[in-house]
Amino acid sequence: MTLIASPPPGAKATRNHPKKESLFQRIRNGSAWITILTIVVIVVLWQIIPQTGLINRVLFPTFTDTVAAFVQLLGSSYWWGDLTKTMSAVGIAWVIGVAFGFAMGVALGTSPFVRTAITPYAIAVQALPKVVLAPLLIGWLGFGSESKIALAVIICFFPVWIDTMVGLSLPSANEFKLLQSLKASKRQVFLKLQLPTAIPLIMVGVKHALLLAFTGVIVAEILAASDGGLGTLAKEFASQLNMGMTYAVVFVVVIIAVTLVSIADVVERRVVFWSEESRARKR
């Protein structure tokens, strides 16, 4: 039954990134120059267009104004507090979400019978945009960090759950038969066959969960303003029409997000060195 296909197939396809090239290769084939040229053109336009008055300078501050705001943000007293609040909420929610998702995946994914039975519900959980719960959680848990963490956990446990469930089903029927013919216990089948096969895929879910936890925390921070955090900061600057500072906060978020992904990529490569082989088998 194809409807039962794992809910986020796209998420998996997303992971076949085209190969990234080294800086040296990019300079040699000329693409680095295109990159630099594009950045220069964007910066120049960003600087000139607001000055000419074609667009509102309040809403689109010039490049230099934005850089000045960025420096001002990094020099301000409140900035570290907001950053720590956001990042600690992300960290806590991520750990809880991963643990919860993995536990659910193991509980529901080890037996093919239960896995098949549970799949329509998994699809429903995936189809429900879980942010609809945000105002409800804020109303229940208040404006503090609890509601942020709760929302982020609800959003981020899902890929870990599904990837664990799918990963545990990856070994082929013959591999199961081999272990059964050797009188392996259920526990041995799980620990020696299913789990090692599943870990590369679970790691992908864990990485995805990190980004989703970040999103969940930011959403909650934008919606509930009193606890502070980067989301709150961006919203407050925007409502004061202090767009330079708003852009600066967005830049900080972008830098953090890209850094998180790069670190997660490196960790993933180190931990699951056997993953290429396992991914090849998946196809």
Add this chain to the structure above:
Amino acid sequence: MTRTEGIAQVAISNTPKARRKKAAPYLLTIALAPFILFVWWLSTDVLKAVPPILLPTPGSVIEAFPRVVGAAGFGDQVLRTLTEIAGGFALGGAIGFLLGILLSTSSRLRSAYLPFLSALEAIPTVILAPIIIAWIGFGIEGKILQAAIACFYAVFITTLSGLGLAEPNAINLMRSLRASRWQIMFKVKVPIALPVIFGGLQLGATTAIIGAIVSEFIGATGGLGYLMLRYRSSFNTPSYWVIIFIFLAIGLVVYLTIWWLEKKFVFWRSASINRPDLEKQ
């Protein structure tokens, strides 16, 4: 799976006994629904273990349903949210698809711009919501833009990686037959990429819905998200849950529609071949 194994499996799966065995898990699926309802009823109505501000009793949600759906202007709010989702999905999906095709044609462009565009994977796009509201206000255009930004990346990256899947030999064959670049693209590369692109569309539709809702929560003059905030501020949790179920229905309809379209357009290829199947094994 070898070819014979596949045929053997087909043969086995057609016997009545095998069919019964295959259907057995779905009996559990059906049995689970009343069980979940029972647990919901037990924990809210009988044990009162869950605060009613978070999860009201099933009875009160059912009671609230005709009130919410029958309220004046409800149809307009639904229509508004659906327009935002559809508009954002169409805009973001079209840009993602075209950009994916553009970057797939030139390796130089790809290595020049892919690092920027990959950053979009990491960024929580909701952080842009305050900026979008400051730029274009609380109207429907901002919601469409937010949903488009949310779903762009999934469609873009699946298109790009899908278009790289065609085997060099197939392309060489087309070249030796003097096919134009256009023909190679639409007769070889796009058909091979379609299953992957549909995966991206599926994911993109989900994120477009999320983008539309979040931006309605942050500031809107109408739509289902706006309605939800109003119900919450009057502590009308049962009505709030009615809209949660409406969103669940919207999500499922979108999922099934794209799944159905995929079956129609990718008819030559069973989806189970390239998708890790939960029921495999």
